[in-house]
Amino acid sequence: MIYVLLLLLEIIALYLLSRHVVRSVFHFFYQVTRRRNLGMYIFAILFLPGTFIHEISHFLAALFLLVPVGEFELIPKFKEGGGGVDLGSVAIAKTDPVRRFLIGVAPFVFGILIIFTILFLISGDRFIAAWWGNILAGILIFEVANSMFASKKDLEGALILVIFILFVIAFLYILGIRIPINLTDFTISSSTLEIIKNANIFLLVPIMIDTVVLLLFEKSKF
DSSP, X not given: OHHHHHHHHHHHHHHHHHHHHHHHHHHHHHHHHOOHHHHHHHHHHHTHHHHHHHHHHHHXXXXXXXXXXXXXXXXXXXXXXXXXXXXXXXXEOOOOHHHHHHHHHHHHHHHHHHHHHHHHHHHTTOSOXXXXXXXXXXXXXXXXXXXXXXXXXXXXXXXXXXXXXXHHHHHHXXXXXXXXXXXXXXXXXXXXXXXXXXXXXXXXXXXXHHHHHHHHHHHTOO
């Protein structure tokens, strides 16, 4: 159980770090260029691979779940009210909360799989042995780790889904139906535990990369 909690803590830490990294990088380019639009375009180019993976994850998940999709954009633009930058978007038809939620979290699932695959290949000497191969892997991990988390728009269906689940639980409770949950009987197979342990180790890599990048950009503020 401790390894599961550690994995959750690492995911939360990576999420918080990614938000700070994105803000710091954008602020840096804005300070350097002194032009809001130019800073945004440089920022968008830097994160273009990660943005593409994020949006294509939504696109593929929607196709898999048989939800119609529309325009696919990778053109950056400021959000209304100055509340940040949209680096890309995919038009997705309205659907039920469950499928909307699954489409919304698809970039996180794809992102974790990509990061773990890259690190698995590196750790097993299955990747390019040259030094530039490791640098390329580090860049890809940085791109994916800072682009895979869901935005508020991505999680539009999550609130409705959570409310529905809470309503069902409350309704069952009123009817006197109890769902027995005994955490003491919760066990994890040895193979699953090994996967979680490796995941804990692998997630330290993007966390360390983000920490270093954040420190560098914070020191470069002027």
